[in-house]
Amino acid sequence: MKTVSFLILVQLSSSTFGQIRPNILFIVADDLGWNDVGFRNPDMITPNIDKLAHSGIILNQSYVQPVCSPSRNSWMSGYYPFRSGLQHIVIRPAQPVCAPLNRTFLPQELKKLGYKTHMIGKWHLGFCNVACTPNLRGFDTFFGYYTDAEDYYTKMKGDGIDFHENFEKAKPDGEYSANQFAKRAQEIINNHNSSEPFFMYLPFQSVHEPIEVPKKYEDMYKHIKNKGRRQFSGMVSALDEAIGNITKTLEEQHLMQNTLILFTADNGGWIPYFGNNYPLRGGKITVFEGGTRATAFITGAGITYRNATYNGIIHAVDWMPTLIGAAGGGPTYDGMDGINQWIFIQTLSDSARSEFIYNLDDTPFPLTGKAAIRSGDYKLIEGYPGPYPNWYKPDTVYEGLYNKSLYEEQSISEVEFKMYADKVMLFNIAEDPTEHFDLSEKRPDIVKNLQARLDEYRKQMVKANYPPNDKNGDPKYYDGYWSPGWC
Structure with a gap:
């Protein structure tokens, strides 16, 4: 290119x-x-x-x-x-x-x-x-x-x-x-x-x-x-x-x-x-x-x-x-x-x-979407897409601080994650930018091609640098401020 x-x-x-x-x-x-x-x-x-x-x-x-x-x-x-x-x-x-x-x-x-x-x-x-x-x-x-x-x-x-x-x-x-x-x-x-x-x-x-x-x-x-x-x-x-x-x-x-x-x-x-x-x-x-x-x-x-x-x-x-x-x-x-x-x-x-990666994350049970690619007009999502996966109009009517219907909706669980583990979704973003129509069963040829592209990108992927919290970073050691100096 x-x-x-x-x-x-x-x-x-x-x-x-x-x-x-x-x-x-x-x-x-x-x-x-x-x-x-x-x-x-x-x-x-x-x-x-x-x-x-x-x-x-x-x-x-x-x-x-x-x-x-x-x-x-x-x-x-x-x-x-x-x-x-x-x-x-x-x-x-x-x-x-x-x-x-x-x-x-x-x-x-x-x-x-x-x-x-x-x-x-x-x-x-x-x-x-x-x-x-x-x-x-x-x-x-x-x-x-x-x-x-x-x-x-x-x-x-x-x-x-x-x-x-x-x-x-x-x-x-x-x-x-x-x-x-x-x-x-x-x-x-x-x-x-x-x-x-x-x-x-x-x-x-x-x-x-x-x-x-x-x-x-x-x-x-x-x-x-x-x-x-x-x-x-x-x-x-x-x-x-x-x-x-x-x-x-x-x-x-x-x-x-x-x-x-x-x-x-x-x-x-x-x-x-x-x-x-x-x-x-x-x-x-x-x-x-x-x-x-x-x-x-x-x-x-x-x-x-x-x-x-x-x-x-x-x-x-x-x-x-x-x-x-x-x-x-x-x-x-x-x-x-x-x-x-x-x-x-x-x-x-x-x-x-004409092509980019939305995300690539093979960490077990991630919060963000696992894998997605856009190539030309087509977008492939592989695995868990992330929580709150639907369509939401502005909430101007419900009288309260939070929208209870959203909070009652399960945002993420290991069960939900596993449900998506082997799932793929395919969308034509040019024709369907709101992602209503999954084409994965109709166009297995495009799915196969985009999965191959994802696999090529995976060869470049480095392991997620996501260590546990370090108690040495506690603000109490720095006059009550979040501050550098502990790694």
């Missing part, structure tokens, strides 16, 4: 079709569902996100991993999680593990191109050793947290505080994190030396559980009777306002025109915590489209199309080489899974990618 002519085209793309060395703002919304934005769902109040999406290109087939650590590793390294040992669930706070240190991360490459690099928000790629932390993976500055989730105000995760500025422990001041992270982004933009480009990676905490939001945002959705969905929707609108404040600051500093903005979710919305992916099937943790087809768009410097939709396939591993290409850099590393898609997105041309 990567022919000589393709590589030459990639090298020419940044100078021929776009601006050299734009600022890059990479925004991540945590657990945001396909149906949780205004440009798809009129019940959602997201004017700033909608404006940005319509000012550029909505990415209709931008894929991520079923859960967050694997997606973040894909963005930063350009390698599939199953080749990095991160294919099994996510990195837990007390696990002595992090994203492989022998891989160069995206900000490290951008620094070679003269970028100042900043990270604000959620890391979730391991921190047990200081070498694993953002400042030593290419970021000039870091302001945020290391683990998977925490209280939006107190920054508590279990028995410890998780809040850091560069290598130092930061003191929580009780501010809602979406507002706090936006203010830090605005400070960096206001103080930026415009003679050099910046890369800002901004993985917000929002809208991951716990379900917490200032009441004024919840009150924007008084028509929603379900308290959880009402609060979740408010969280989305709080995120939208934060993004609007950041883009306003870019405009005030006359940086908007030369800033490329990429927005993506890290996985689908989480069904039991009110995220919604309708009409797609499933959600976070599954290898169905609802768990892996991300809400995403790209706009700004180098993007000339407006109010456009791109239907080409993009995978999370593609963003590292694609953003390097947008920054004027050339090909990266032989063997990387990611493909530079910059010119194809810019010109709305057919994607350079």
Whole structure:
């Protein structure tokens, strides 16, 4: 697929079709569902996100991993999680593990191109050793947290505080994190030396559980009777306002025109915590489209199309080489899974990618989907697809905090897992993106071919690096903070 002519085209793309060395703002919304934005769902109040999406290109087939650590590793390294040992669930706070240190991360490459690099928000790629932390993976500055989730105000995760500025422990001041992270982004933009480009990676905490939001945002959705969905929707609108404040600051500093903005979710919305992916099937943790087809768009410097939709396939591993290409850099590393898609997105041309892996995890009794591949229009799921495997409309009617019908639905059990052990499902995603029609019995020839492709990828798979928790990581040993230094 990567022919000589393709590589030459990639090298020419940044100078021929776009601006050299734009600022890059990479925004991540945590657990945001396909149906949780205004440009798809009129019940959602997201004017700033909608404006940005319509000012550029909505990415209709931008894929991520079923859960967050694997997606973040894909963005930063350009390698599939199953080749990095991160294919099994996510990195837990007390696990002595992090994203492989022998891989160069995206900000490290951008620094070679003269970028100042900043990270604000959620890391979730391991921190047990200081070498694993953002400042030593290419970021000039870091302001945020290391683990998977925490209280939006107190920054508590279990028995410890998780809040850091560069290598130092930061003191929580009780501010809602979406507002706090936006203010830090605005400070960096206001103080930026415009003679050099910046890369800002901004993985917000929002809208991951716990379900917490200032009441004024919840009150924007008084028509929603379900308290959880009402609060979740408010969280989305709080995120939208934060993004609007950041883009306003870019405009005030006359940086908007030369800033490329990429927005993506890290996985689908989480069904039991009110995220919604309708009409797609499933959600976070599954290898169905609802768990892996991300809400995403790209706009700004180098993007000339407006109010456009791109239907080409993009995978999370593609963003590292694609953003390097947008920054004027050339090909990266032989063997990387990611493909530079910059010119194809810019010109709305057919994607350079026709095949990708949703997940490969042969760990006994996994939580995330076991194995799935997309090749052309066809998708094969082998084994357990993950919990919450159905279709869920937004819950606006049920009066309560949680939707009891979802909690009563068995989410995962070894019995359920074994039921799927030898099962395969085949879908034509082009004709059936909502995965209603299993074609496995009608097209055994395609099943056989895709299983053979999966077996080829399995030859590259490394064992999941999923050790037990280490008591030495307990925050009580680090002044009550989740901190590095114990592996």
